Amino acid sequence: MTCPMPKREARGGAPRSIATERQVDVLSFIAGHIATHGYAPTTRDIAAHFGWASHTAAVVHMNALRTKRLVTWVPNIARSLQLTESGREFVAQRQARQPVEESR
Incomplete structure (x- = not known):
């Protein structure tokens, strides 16, 4: 008996539910660093x-x-790390779900 594979995005991207919380945090940090x-x-x-x-x-x-x-x-090119389209969409969806923190 085999387990069913998680559903994939229409473009063949990775399923969105498989990233751990820490991986999501790292992905968000990368996106923020690139934006800043x-x-x-x-x-x-x-x-x-x-x-x-x-x-x-x-x-x-x-x-x-x-x-x-x-x-x-x-590989072997400094600072060539980029978010894929799926990565950018993932970060955007995560940010849309989080409430905006009030500045103190």
Whole structure:
């Protein structure tokens, strides 16, 4: 007996329900960094933001996001990390669901 595969997007993208909360947080950080600075964060930037001792944790999350077709990058090219169309839509939907925090 096999388990049914989760439904995929019409474009063949990854199912949206498979990203963990931490992966969603990393994806949102990447999107915010690109929007703020105009370029992608490094793995060390991601690790520093989340308080991880090693940048390897960032690499693991980035690889998972790439497998899920939410991000892409060119190997051996610095700061080539980009959100895919599915990744941008995922972040936009997540931001639309969160209430706007009031500034204090």
